């Protein structure tokens with residue numbers, strides 16, 4: 438092989454087959470894309486072992502991508518249900534799936550994903566280490582943590598969330614500056630607990646070079662995890678969050694020195710007025726590396742509706758520079774999502790991503806809306822269903838309440854403004870009341 442990672446290839450001036458595919462999907466010149474990858478502003482997470490992958494680029498100047506979290510937990514271990522969710526996510530256009538399995542033989546699901554799934558596959562090896570070694574957390578050694586990363590890399594995982602930024606300095610900052618929700622990141626909480634119980638430095642921070650060697654060997658993209666992401670509006674943009682972000686910025690440069698592709702994970706819960714500022718801070722501290730946001734959820738008071746609270750934050754974040762949105766479902770904070778929750782979460786996140794793409798002027802984004810506007814003007818219902826982000830729901834709603842006049846809908850019936858104006862502009866007389 439003439440190169441190790443996509444970043445290595447880009448820096449050597451090579452345009453890889455993956456870059457060609459992504460350039461075509463993004464309506465961008467391959468040479469322009471190559472330059473962004475060489476600078477670290479765009480990533481193509483594509484593990485060399487993930488042969489089923491249809492590559493996608495992640496960067497603020499590209500179409501906003503979305504991730505769907507799936508996987509088993511101790512309370513729900515139905516693998517068939519998880520396979521169904523994978524198929525649904527792919528069919529609905531999710532570009533990435535993170536396998537967050539934390540129970541049972543996790544490699545079965547992971548290997549199924551990298552063997553069959555065209556979407557990018559991400560994992561969080563910290564969870565899996567706890568399941569895999571099946572022993573007390575504090576007895577897991579630094580070498581064993583890294584071995585799980587190697588195992589996931591060999592299994593074809595395209596990107597891994599590794600909580601390298603919660604080192605001893607960040608942990609001290611967190612302890613000194615009290616927060617309302619402490620640490621809400623699952624991986625972050627495990628790593629903090631391990632450090633507290635063993636008195637040792639975070640192994641992913643201490644042995645970051647070894648971690649990079651594994652990533653470079655398989656072209657795994659590092660998703661630098663935000664252990665200290667705020668878990669409530671009160672904790673937004675606090676000392677621990679920013680301390681960790683500074684560390685992530687330093688680690689980004691070290692990763693780039695070894696040609697490892699990087700993205701940075703972001704908040705979390707934030708008041709709406711802090712979202713754009715957070716994107717600017719991240720861009721500055723992390724040197725333009727793509728930002729992967731988990732929400733942000735912009736109000737804490739809507740359990741059952743957090744696909745909406747996060748879509749509001751996600752749209753603003755992506756319009757302000759975030760490149761990748763992690764979906765949030767209505768089940769967030771309440772339970773593992775079922776299939777219906779997954780669908781609603783995907784649609785809400787896709788709407789947020791598309792709204793941001795329109796604001797950013799991404800080629801082809803607003804043209805979709807122009808087509809829908811035209812279909813609405815001429816009351817072409819089949820075209821409206823075809824263009825709808827969720828055709829099935831649009832169709833089901835119309836079918837559930839049929840209008841008396843086929844070309845209108847049951848909202849206004851004979852008062853249909855669209856129909857009446859079309860007729861007036863065509864020179865017809867209208868009576869409205871008896872039509």
Ligand code: SF4
Pocket residue numbers: 845846847848849850852853854855856
């Ligand atoms: S009936 Fe009302 S809501 Fe329905 S298409 Fe006409 S104007 Fe729109």
